[in-house]
Amino acid sequence: MGEEAEFVIDRLRPEDLEQVLAIEQASFSQPWTRKMFENEPKRSVVSTSLAAYAKAGQEGKGRTVVGYIVFWVVADEMHILNLAVAPSHRRKGIGTKLVHAALRQAYRLGARRAFLEVRASNEAARMLYASLGFAGIGLRRGYYSMPPEDAVVMSLSGEAFGAVVKRTPA
16 A cells, blocks of 8 residues: 555535546546435435545645545445545555445444445455455346446455454544
8 A cells, every 4th residue: 555645534525526526437437427426415314425535735725535435324234335536546545544434434323234346357446345354245247337347245244344343543
């Protein structure tokens, strides 16, 4: 991993959507649309969106989004829907810290296990999740298009979920 970035994690703000969309476009072959991001706050009972913001002065301007995560908590389950870090800020621990923050928040909301899907070819993401204790539990054939690809379903459950939450810094 590269050097540690200076950033803070907070709720994603609607006024930062343009920056999020730019990161989304740079990160995925099938990016979420503006409407998809705008609809998440309407699901506030289950949905949470967090962003990593560069600390003031680091970018030489106002608040700068360097990454984000969107997740749902339904009953005792967390589902990570979207995670991305700006290309210029990757390998600085931002993705890991975003997942840690999301796991802590989901745990406070009652989640005791987490799930996600990741492209089978996305080794960097799979390694990130595995380093946090997630394990591959299945395959969704043809889950992605553009290009067509399977998704690996990963899970973090039970004692492993609680252990990750307890050992992550606030």
